[in-house]
Amino acid sequence: MLSNPIEILQACQRRIESHASYNVERAAWYDAKQRVKSLDISIPRDIDARVETALGWPALVVDALEERLNINGFATATANREVEATLGRVWRDNDLDIEYSQAHLEALIHGVAFLCAQPGGDGDPAPTITVESPATMTGIWDPVRRELSAAAAFVYDDEAWKYVAATVWDRETCWRLIHDNGWHVAEAYRHGLGRVPVRRLVNRARAGRRWGGSEITPSIIAATRSTVRALTRVEVASEFFSAPELIALGLSREDFGGNDFSTGYTRMMAAMMLVPDTDEPDYQRPDIKQLPAASPTPIVELIRMYSQIVAGEAALPPAYLGFETANPSSADQIRAIEARHVKRAERKQAVFGKAWIQILGDGLELAGYSPGFTDGVTINWADAATPTRAATTDAIVKQxxxxxxxxTSPVTYEQLGYSPATIDRLVADARLNEAAQQAPQVMMSPIDAGDASATTAQTVSSPTGDSDPRATHGRTTSRGGAIDPS
Structure with missing residues (x-):
C-alpha cells in the first residue's frame, strides 16, 4: 500500500493519463463533436469536407437516463427530523441540489465520477462536498475492503497545459501539493477517519470491471457513425433535388459558346434555359430532358434501422429517437414501453444512492458529528417512471x-411528488387545521366547569330519595375550597 503522497500522486497521474483517450472520446461523442470520416466511395472528398453533419444520439442516450435520476431529499426509518434537516442543510450549502446531476452525467458518460468530502475552511461550507470528473481525479482500489485506499484530485491549467496543484488522500491524512519544478507538499492535516473520504459513482460495473463503463457503448458509437454518414449523403443528395440534372440531345459545347458562357445557351440555378428556333432548313430543335432524381426514402429507412439499433441497446422507447409516431392510448401502455428504461434507472438509483449517503456521512464526521450519524438514512428518489398525475393521485387516495x-403524513406527500419545501408547508398547514379543530373542546371556561360540577353534586340523592348535600363531603369545588363536613 502506498503511503507517500508523492507516490500516490504519481500512481494516480499515470492512471488518469492511461484513460485520457477514452474519456476524451466519450466526451466528444456526447458533445456531438466527434468527426466521422467518410468512406471516400460515393461522395468526393472535397465535398465531404464542406458538409458538417452532427447527431446527438449519444447525448440523448445519456440525458434520457439521467433525467430519471432526480433526488428529492432524504428519509430516515425513524423519521428523525434532526438528521434529515442536517443532511438537507449540507446538501443546500454545497449546491448539491444542482450539482448532483453533474455527477450523474459524468458517471454515465465516462463510467465513473468522484465525490470528495473535506471539513471546510473559512467561508466554505462545513463540511465541503465536491463533485470531480475522472478526467482530473482517480484513486487506488482496495478489492478486499471494496473501497479506495488512496485518491488524488488534480488542478489542470488549460493555458499552461500542465497540472499546477493536487489534493491527495489516504486513510488517515490529506495533503495539498503544488507543482513548481516538481511536486511539493504545501499543507497537510490528519482527518483520522480510517478510510478515504472519497466515494465513487460507478456506472455499469462488473466483477471484472470495477471502474464501470460508459452508457455510450461501442455499438451506439458504431450506429451513430453510420447514421452520420447516411445524413451526409442525404445532405449532398438534397442539392440535386433542388436543382435536378438536365440532358440536352443535339447540342454540343460550342452551342453554349465554348468556354465562354456569356454567349449561346445558358443554364444556371433559378434561371430559365432558352433554346430559340431558327429559319435554317437544316436546323433540328434539340431535345432537352430532365433526369429523374433518386428518392431519399432508402436512406431514410436506413437511418430508421440505425435508430432501432440504438433504441434497443439503450432500452429507449422508439419515440425518443423521432421515428415512432403512434401515440400510446393509456398510461399502462406508456409504462410497458418504458419498462426496461425505468428498470435501468432504478438500478442506477440503488448504486448512486449508496455513494451519496456514504460521502455525506464522511463529511459530517469530518465536521465533528458522531460516527454513524447517517445510519438508516436513504435517498428519497423521485419515481423513475412516467406516471400521469391523475393515476398517481388516484392510487394514493385509495391507499x-x-x-x-x-x-397528512410527509410520506403521502412524497408519493404525490411534492417538493420538500412544499411538503413542509403542507405538514404545517395540516397541524394548524388539526389544532383549530381541537380548540373548541379545550376552551371551556373554569366558571362553566365549576357550575357543572356543583350541579352534579346537588343531584346526588339520599337513600330516602331526597337530595342529600352530604354526598359532597370531602370533594373539592371548582373554586378550589373544601366543603365543610359539619
Whole structure:
C-alpha cells in the first residue's frame, strides 16, 4: 500500500493519463463533436469536407437516463427530523441540489465520477462536498475492503497545459501539493477517519470491471457513425433535388459558346434555359430532358434501422429517437414501453444512492458529528417512471382510504411528488387545521366547569330519595375550597 503522497500522486497521474483517450472520446461523442470520416466511395472528398453533419444520439442516450435520476431529499426509518434537516442543510450549502446531476452525467458518460468530502475552511461550507470528473481525479482500489485506499484530485491549467496543484488522500491524512519544478507538499492535516473520504459513482460495473463503463457503448458509437454518414449523403443528395440534372440531345459545347458562357445557351440555378428556333432548313430543335432524381426514402429507412439499433441497446422507447409516431392510448401502455428504461434507472438509483449517503456521512464526521450519524438514512428518489398525475393521485387516495397511508403524513406527500419545501408547508398547514379543530373542546371556561360540577353534586340523592348535600363531603369545588363536613 502506498503511503507517500508523492507516490500516490504519481500512481494516480499515470492512471488518469492511461484513460485520457477514452474519456476524451466519450466526451466528444456526447458533445456531438466527434468527426466521422467518410468512406471516400460515393461522395468526393472535397465535398465531404464542406458538409458538417452532427447527431446527438449519444447525448440523448445519456440525458434520457439521467433525467430519471432526480433526488428529492432524504428519509430516515425513524423519521428523525434532526438528521434529515442536517443532511438537507449540507446538501443546500454545497449546491448539491444542482450539482448532483453533474455527477450523474459524468458517471454515465465516462463510467465513473468522484465525490470528495473535506471539513471546510473559512467561508466554505462545513463540511465541503465536491463533485470531480475522472478526467482530473482517480484513486487506488482496495478489492478486499471494496473501497479506495488512496485518491488524488488534480488542478489542470488549460493555458499552461500542465497540472499546477493536487489534493491527495489516504486513510488517515490529506495533503495539498503544488507543482513548481516538481511536486511539493504545501499543507497537510490528519482527518483520522480510517478510510478515504472519497466515494465513487460507478456506472455499469462488473466483477471484472470495477471502474464501470460508459452508457455510450461501442455499438451506439458504431450506429451513430453510420447514421452520420447516411445524413451526409442525404445532405449532398438534397442539392440535386433542388436543382435536378438536365440532358440536352443535339447540342454540343460550342452551342453554349465554348468556354465562354456569356454567349449561346445558358443554364444556371433559378434561371430559365432558352433554346430559340431558327429559319435554317437544316436546323433540328434539340431535345432537352430532365433526369429523374433518386428518392431519399432508402436512406431514410436506413437511418430508421440505425435508430432501432440504438433504441434497443439503450432500452429507449422508439419515440425518443423521432421515428415512432403512434401515440400510446393509456398510461399502462406508456409504462410497458418504458419498462426496461425505468428498470435501468432504478438500478442506477440503488448504486448512486449508496455513494451519496456514504460521502455525506464522511463529511459530517469530518465536521465533528458522531460516527454513524447517517445510519438508516436513504435517498428519497423521485419515481423513475412516467406516471400521469391523475393515476398517481388516484392510487394514493385509495391507499389513504384503505388506511395504508396517513392522509397528512410527509410520506403521502412524497408519493404525490411534492417538493420538500412544499411538503413542509403542507405538514404545517395540516397541524394548524388539526389544532383549530381541537380548540373548541379545550376552551371551556373554569366558571362553566365549576357550575357543572356543583350541579352534579346537588343531584346526588339520599337513600330516602331526597337530595342529600352530604354526598359532597370531602370533594373539592371548582373554586378550589373544601366543603365543610359539619
Amino acid at each position: 389513504v382510504q384503505a388506511g395504508v397511508l396517513p392522509p
